[in-house]
Amino acid sequence: MLAIIGAGPAGLAAALEAHKEGIKDIVIFERAKEPGGILLQCIHTGFGLHYFNEEISGPEYAARFSEAIKDTDIKLICDTMVTSISKDLEIIAMNKKDGLMKFKADAIILAMGCRERPRGALNIYGTRPSGIMTAGAAQEYINIKGYMPGKKCVILGSGDIGLIMARRMTLEGAKVEAVCELLPFSGGLKRNIVQCLDDYGIPLRLSTTVVCVHGKERLEGVTIAKVDDKLQPIPDTEEYIECDTLLLSVGLIPENELSQLAGIKIDPVTKGPVVSDTRETSISGIFACGNVLQVHDLVDFVTLESQVAGKAAAEFIKNRNLKNEFAKVVPGERVRYIVPQKVSLPVTEELTFYFRVTNEFDNMIVSLSVNDKEIYSKKKRKLAPGEMENLKIKTELFENLTSDDVIEIKVKEK
Amino acid sequence: MKTDIAIIGGGVVGNMIARELSAYDVGIVVLEKNHDISMETTKANSGIVHAGYDAMPGSLKALLNVRGCALMEDVCAKLYVPYKKTGSIVIAFNEEEHEHIKALYDRGIANSVPNLEIINKARLREIEPEISPKAISALYAPDAGIVSPYELSDSAADCAANNGATYIRNFEVSSIEMKDDMFVISDGECFIEANIVINVAGTHSDDIANMVGDFSFKISPRPGEYALLDKAAGYIANTVIFTTPSKMGKGVLVAPTTHGNIIVGPSSYDADEKESYAIRKGQLPIIFEKAKESVPNLPVGQMITSFAGIRAHTEGDDFIIGSSKMNKNFINVAGIASPGLASSPAIAEYVADIVKEVYPKELRRKENYNPSIKRPIRINSMSFEEKQVAIAKNPDYARVICRCETVTEGEIKDAIHRPVGAVDIDGVKRRVRAGMGRCQGGFCGSKVMDILSEELDIPVNSVTKFGKNSKIIFERTK
Numbered sequence: 001m002l003a004i005i006g007a008g009p010a011g012l013a014a015a016l017e018a019h020k021e022g023i024k025d026i027v028i029f030e031r032a033k034e035p036g037g038i039l040l041q042c043i044h045t046g047f048g049l050h051y052f053n054e055e056i057s058g059p060e061y062a063a064r065f066s067e068a069i070k071d072t073d074i075k076l077i078c079d080t081m082v083t084s085i086s087k088d089l090e091i092i093a094m095n096k097k098d099g100l101m102k103f104k105a106d107a108i109i110l111a112m113g114c115r116e117r118p119r120g121a122l123n124i125y126g127t128r129p130s131g132i133m134t135a136g137a138a139q140e141y142i143n144i145k146g147y148m149p150g151k152k153c154v155i156l157g158s159g160d161i162g163l164i165m166a167r168r169m170t171l172e173g174a175k176v177e178a179v180c181e182l183l184p185f186s187g188g189l190k191r192n193i194v195q196c197l198d199d200y201g202i203p204l205r206l207s208t209t210v211v212c213v214h215g216k217e218r219l220e221g222v223t224i225a226k227v228d229d230k231l232q233p234i235p236d237t238e239e240y241i242e243c244d245t246l247l248l249s250v251g252l253i254p255e256n257e258l259s260q261l262a263g264i265k266i267d268p269v270t271k272g273p274v275v276s277d278t279r280e281t282s283i284s285g286i287f288a289c290g291n292v293l294q295v296h297d298l299v300d301f302v303t304l305e306s307q308v309a310g311k312a313a314a315e316f317i318k319n320r321n322l323k324n325e326f327a328k329v330v331p332g333e334r335v336r337y338i339v340p341q342k343v344s345l346p347v348t349e350e351l352t353f354y355f356r357v358t359n360e361f362d363n364m365i366v367s368l369s370v371n372d373k374e375i376y377s378k379k380k381r382k383l384a385p386g387e388m389e390n391l392k393i394k395t396e397l398f399e400n401l402t403s404d405d406v407i408e409i410k411v412k413e414k
Numbered sequence: 415m416k417t418d419i420a421i422i423g424g425g426v427v428g429n430m431i432a433r434e435l436s437a438y439d440v441g442i443v444v445l446e447k448n449h450d451i452s453m454e455t456t457k458a459n460s461g462i463v464h465a466g467y468d469a470m471p472g473s474l475k476a477l478l479n480v481r482g483c484a485l486m487e488d489v490c491a492k493l494y495v496p497y498k499k500t501g502s503i504v505i506a507f508n509e510e511e512h513e514h515i516k517a518l519y520d521r522g523i524a525n526s527v528p529n530l531e532i533i534n535k536a537r538l539r540e541i542e543p544e545i546s547p548k549a550i551s552a553l554y555a556p557d558a559g560i561v562s563p564y565e566l567s568d569s570a571a572d573c574a575a576n577n578g579a580t581y582i583r584n585f586e587v588s589s590i591e592m593k594d595d596m597f598v599i600s601d602g603e604c605f606i607e608a609n610i611v612i613n614v615a616g617t618h619s620d621d622i623a624n625m626v627g628d629f630s631f632k633i634s635p636r637p638g639e640y641a642l643l644d645k646a647a648g649y650i651a652n653t654v655i656f657t658t659p660s661k662m663g664k665g666v667l668v669a670p671t672t673h674g675n676i677i678v679g680p681s682s683y684d685a686d687e688k689e690s691y692a693i694r695k696g697q698l699p700i701i702f703e704k705a706k707e708s709v710p711n712l713p714v715g716q717m718i719t720s721f722a723g724i725r726a727h728t729e730g731d732d733f734i735i736g737s738s739k740m741n742k743n744f745i746n747v748a749g750i751a752s753p754g755l756a757s758s759p760a761i762a763e764y765v766a767d768i769v770k771e772v773y774p775k776e777l778r779r780k781e782n783y784n785p786s787i788k789r790p791i792r793i794n795s796m797s798f799e800e801k802q803v804a805i806a807k808n809p810d811y812a813r814v815i816c817r818c819e820t821v822t823e824g825e826i827k828d829a830i831h832r833p834v835g836a837v838d839i840d841g842v843k844r845r846v847r848a849g850m851g852r853c854q855g856g857f858c859g860s861k862v863m864d865i866l867s868e869e870l871d872i873p874v875n876s877v878t879k880f881g882k883n884s885k886i887i888f889e890r891t892k
Contacts, residue, residue, distance in 0.1 A: 031814065081814035092798070096809040100802050118854035120642070120719030125693040128721065130879035130886055134856045141860065147875050147887035172891050212695065217883035257818075 002313055003091050003105035004028040005082050005258065008037020009299050010290020010306040011111035012065035015074050017310030018109075023317055026074045027103070029082050029093050035069070036062030037113055038136070039299065041143045044164055046191070050300035061299060085262045087283050107285045107313040110259055110273070111306065114291040116161070117251040126212040131219030135161040135249040139168065148172060150245025154222050155179040156210045158186035158193070160297060160386075162249025167196035169247075176200075177241050180208040180224055182231055185360045187251075187386045189297055209233065210246065219244050252295045262286065269337040270294045276326055276344045277351050278312035279305065284322060287313045294339045294354065297388050301354070325403045332369075332410025334358050336385070343407060347398035353391045355409055357383045364411045366391060370398075371405055383411060417441040417580070419769065420599055420608035422587055422622055424451030424834075426567035427750050427758050428614035430489075433570045434762035435769060436577035437783040443606055444571070444579055445599065447586035447618075449881020450841040451834060452567040455616050455754075457844060458640070458691065458723030460680065461563050461671055462654050464753040465502060465555035467522030467530060474733040476525040479753040481760035483527075483557060489759045492786040493569035495562055496672030502558035502654035503533075503542065505549040505708055511658045515553040518659075522555070529556045544650050544709050558654055562672045563755050564844040568834065573787045575833035577780070582606075583837070584881070587615075590625040597626075597744070610769060612745045617726045619748035628738040631748055636727040637690055638680025639697045640720060644852050645674040647716040655708050666704040668712065673819075673847065678705045678712065680723065691722045718852050725751040733757070735764060742772045790828060790846075794820040815865070816858040818851025826862060830869045837870065839863065840880040859886070 002023050004011045007030035015026050034040070039047070042058030049055055052064070069076060080095035091103045116134035131150055133141075139161065141149045151174050155162045158181040166176045179197060184207050186193055197204050205224070211233050212223040226237035254272040256264070265274045265282035272293040273281040279289050289309035290302045316322075323344035331338050338355040353368070360383065367377040368391055375397050383389065391409065401407075419435060421428050424446030432444050448454070463486050469475035490497035506512040515532060522530045533554045538545055541554070575581055590611065591598045599606045615622045620633045643650075654669040671677050681697050702714045728734060728749035738744040745768055747761065754761070770777050791804050793811055805812045810824030829836045829845040836842040839849065842862050849855030849862065863886060867874040878884045 031817070079813065081817070081820075083814070083820060094801070094805065094812040094814070096813050099805045099809065099812055100798065102798075115853050116856050118718070118852075118856055120717065120854050123698055123717075125695050125697065127692045130884035133859070133886075137856055137859060141887050142891055145860065145874070145887065146891050148889055148891055149887050151888070217880075218885065255817075 001025045001027060001103065001105050002107050002109065002317060003103060004109045004111055005085070006030065006037065006111035006113055006290075006292070007035035007066070007076060007078070008111060008113050008290065009039055009062060009065065009302045010113070010292070011109065012062070012069060013303045013306035014109045014111060014289055014310035014313070016065060016068055016072070017307040018314040019072050019074055021311055021314035021318075023314045024073065028074065028076045029080050030076065030078045031081050033079050035066040035076060035078065041139050042164070043143050044168070047299050050298060051303050082258060085258050085286070087262050089285055106317045107287065109309050109313050110281070110286065110288040110292050111290050112255045112258060112292045114252040114254045114295055116248070117253055119248055122250060124210055124213060126214055127216060129213065129215040129217055129219045131215070131244050132213060132246045133248070135159070135165040135247045138165055138245070138247050142168060142172060148174065150174060152177065152243045153245040153247060154210065154224070154241055154243045155247045155249060157181065157249035157251070158188050158204060159249040159251065160188040160192050162247060163188045163192040163196040165247055165249070166202050167200060170200050170202065176202045177243055178203050178205050178224070180205045180210060182209045182227060183207070185384060185386070189386060190384070211238065213246060219246055222246055252291065254292045254295065256292060259288070259292070267337065267341060270339060274341045275339065276323075276342045277340045278344060279309035279340070280312060280316070285316055294337070297386065301388065327401050327403055327405045327407055329353065329407045329409070331355065332408040334361065334411035335409050338409055343398070343401070345401055345403060347395055347401055350395055351393050351398070353393065353409060355389050355391070356385055357389065357411055358385065360384045361411060363414055365414055366409065366411055368393060368407065368409050370401065370407055372408070379414070415443070415605070416607045417443040418608065419443070419610045419612060420445060420597065420606055421612045421614060422599070423614035423616055423619070424571060424581065424583070425454055425456040425614065425616055426452065426563055426570065426755060427747060427761055429567045429570040429574060430758040430762040431612060431614060431747065431765050432574035432579045433577070433785075434766045436574040436579045437779055437785070438777040439780055440773070440777065442574065442579040443608065444574070444581045445585040445587060445606065446581065446583045449584060449878070450837055451571050451581070451583065452564045452844060453880065455724055455726060456567045457564045458721050459563055459752075459755060460640070460667060460669065460677060461560050462502070462667070462669060462756065463497070463559040463561050464756040465522065465530070465558040466525050466527045466753070467518050467553070467555060468659065468753065469525065471521060471524035474735060475753060475757070478733065478757035478760040478764060480525050480527055482753070482757035485759035486559065486561060486756065490561060490566065493566065493573060494787065494789055495566045495569050497559060497561045498672055499557065499559040500653045500670060501541070501554060501556040502656060503538065503555075504553040504656045504658060505538070505545065506551045506658060507548050508550065512551050514658045515551065518553050527555065527557070530554070542652055542655060544711055545655070546708055546710050549708070560654065560669060560672050561755065566758070568845055569787055571834040572832050573785065576787060577783055581834045587622060587625070590622070610743045610745065610773065612747060612765060614747045616750070617724055619726065619746065623738065623746055623748070626738060626740050626744050628740045628744065628746070630739060631728055631734050631746070633748065634727045634729070635685045635687065635690065636682060636725040636751070637685050637722050638682050638725060639693050639701060639722045640677055640679030641698055641701060641717050642671070642719050642721070643676040643678065643713065644716040644718050647676045647713045648674045650676055650709055650712055657704070657708055666701055668705050668709050673850070675718070678702065685724070690724065693720050693722055719854055727751050733761070735761065736768060737772060745769070745772070791825060793822050793825065815861045816848035816851065818853050819847045821846050821848040823865065826865050827869055830866065836866075838878045838880050839866065839886070842866065
């Protein structure tokens with residue numbers, strides 16, 4: 001049995017791919033009542049441009065996969081929580097209908113997605129009123145429950161969900177006073193800044209953060225301040241904004257509690273498992289894909305990544321041909337992280353490396369080298385931390401790669 | 415409404431007193447001004463069961479702390495409250511501080527604190543491997559411990575209610591008049607007549623005493639801020655780690671919580687406001703800096719939340735417990751700052767003794783008094799087989815609502831339907847920890863709202879975070 005944990009875009013795509021590869025016994029565990037994951041509350045369009053060559057909404061994108069699942073014998077168990085997985089591929093799950101269940105899988109694909117960073121992790125002083133919530137929680141209240149979480153709003157963090165919610169709140173008649181971003185650049189996609197803020201005249205205030213919240217029961221206002229280059233608030237730049245809602249879009253964290261329970265090695269930068277090009281984790285037979293592995297900007301790339309994991313898991317079940325020789329992949333100058341973190345040997349297929357840069361850069365060269373010898377480079381006009389980059393490298397460039405070799409990707413000046 | 419005893423204040427001390435008195439054949443009404451019990455000092459403190467070496471010999475604090483510490487384990491077992499005898503240490507960094515802990519040791523011996531010892535550097539590092547290498551010695555109190563303060567308070571309230579006590583929430587006492595020999599307590603709308611009033615109103619206990627003409631003490635609110643770290647930081651402290659105390663309190667501590675998190679704090683300052691639960695600018699970095707003096711590698715990046723609590727500090731620096739000079743049937747239980755939580759089981763006994771003295775009739779012990787409550791289901795801490803049994807009885811225990819803490823629908827419904835049940839999102843959080851984990855309710859908040867709405871039969875947009883105007887959602891979308 002191939003067990004897939006999570007029926008969001010990652011889990012669904014991985015399941016379909018494994019099915020295509022001939023795996024019959026596939027079970028997807030989903031904690032929500034229906035498949036689709038976070039896409040279900042993303043009712044805006046902008047999904048599918050890369051994968052389907054058209055612009056569709058989140059629920060539509062999800063439906064294309066969940067409908068396809070219906071035509072297969074893939075088993076989807078919803079409203080079910082997986083409470084543990086082990087390194088021996090044992091899974092414990094429970095739901096109201098079947099109670100407590102124990103399974104032994106032949107392979108597992110982790111597709112649990114990510115969660116939003118909460119307020120507590122931020123150093124905001126002041127009171128603890130209601131009206132402070134993550135942008136994703138507000139999105140659920142509006143799009144799923146159909147209720148407004150407030151009328152006058154400040155958004156902290158310019159991640160994509162924050163930008164999308166700035167527009168959504170405005171469309172529903174709320175006033176969005178400002179989107180504040182701690183960094184000197186936005187972590188969101190350029191197109192979202194244009195379509196969600198600029199088009200509605202919502203100010204994006206860079207190098208600005210919320211330092212204090214006010215209000216005893218319901219939020220009454222926030223104090224914002226400019227920050228210096230060490231990201232510390234600058235005295236005398238404080239400004240009070242009256243608002244009843246503070247939405248936080250201050251980062252996403254892959255949900256790896258289950259992975260850690262099994263003892264899977266986690267990359268301290270991505271906060272997701274360390275994987276090879278097949279998306280196999282440090283535990284043989286356990287694969288990971290989607291936002292549990294690395295936080296993506298676009299679901300299209302989640303789909304592609306999950307297909308890689310689905311195919312590899314199928315291969316693992318069918319042939320048990322364990323590749324256990326790897327070449328290391330390390331981020332070089334101006335690169336924050338790279339997925340995969342290692343490449344299994346020998347390389348038999350074209351490889352795609354996904355990475356993020358450390359800052360905004362113009363007119364640079366992305367360079368891939370093996371043991372400091374450049375084997376591939378390409379020009380990039382614009383690079384930003386908010387946009388995940390990828391490099392496709394042909395098989396022949398990695399001929400004779402050995403486990404002593406180190407692959408490095410860096411961004412250098414022209 | 416008429417009753418024998420009215421207890422003003424549903425914090426941990428009020429609830430422990432209510433539980434103690436509910437063993438007797440008397441009518442008890444507990445009046446709480448907030449939307450729920452345990453919402454003030456009880457919900458925001460260090461959660462420490464102090465051993466009892468801090469207080470001056472002969473003081474009420476010394477007497478009741480040592481007794482309370484001795485009673486705590488049994489009380490927690492009866493009420494199924496998380497408690498752990500972790501021990502505590504007070505670190506000395508230099509000779510002067512070493513002299514100070516020796517003085518604390520002597521004080522502890524005078525207070526009859528058991529098993530106290532002064533330990534050397536090697537032993538200290540054995541107990542706390544992460545402690546600063548600069549520490550030269552420590553006072554070790556193996557009998558000190560940690561307890562979940564709001565769970566103790568809420569379970570004590572349930573126990574009292576099971577034994578006949580009545581809880582009235584949203585009752586903010588605005589006046590107390592005398593009618594014949596009875597007190598008439600009002601919130602401006604309703605009237606409660608009682609023979610005996612026990613004033614356990616925390617930071618407001620002086621205001622309540624003033625209502626009967628008792629101006630004998632004044633509460634100076636003294637807030638303190640805390641940071642809570644993720645369970646991943648749990649390795650950093652095994653015991654409650656104190657630095658040597660100052661005039662303003664016991665200094666910044668680093669301690670495990672009963673649920674495996676790490677608590678760091680508190681700060682201390684005198685405030686004007688009695689309900690200033692705000693974190694002040696720049697305080698958290700100061701707390702962390704101080705904490706790092708004891709535990710240099712404290713992983714401050716693991717902070718999941720921060721909060722402020724308020725100590726009901728009084729001038730005399732001792733508990734004020736006894737009949738008011740104005741009226742022997744008006745019993746003040748005031749100035750219950752630290753070690754109030756640790757002392758609470760002993761304060762309850764002590765107050766019950768006072769009630770026995772002033773009560774016009776002999777207090778008869780109920781035959782059917784139950785000092786315990788029904789064992790709550792906690793899926794998270796059950797074995798596979800135990801879970802199977804629980805889920806077979808009620809499938810609601812198989813539906814996980816809070817992922818971070820693995821809290822199920824069944825547990826949340828139980829929290830709502832307890833004798834003094836949860837009525838808002840924070841109330842569910844305190845009772846069963848839904849929303850207490852690393853995502854801080856980001857995922858489960860909405861589901862908890864639905865369950866509260868369903869179980870309390872109220873519209874979903876009238877569910878609040880903690881009562882009054884703390885609503886989460888408003889009108890329908892367009």
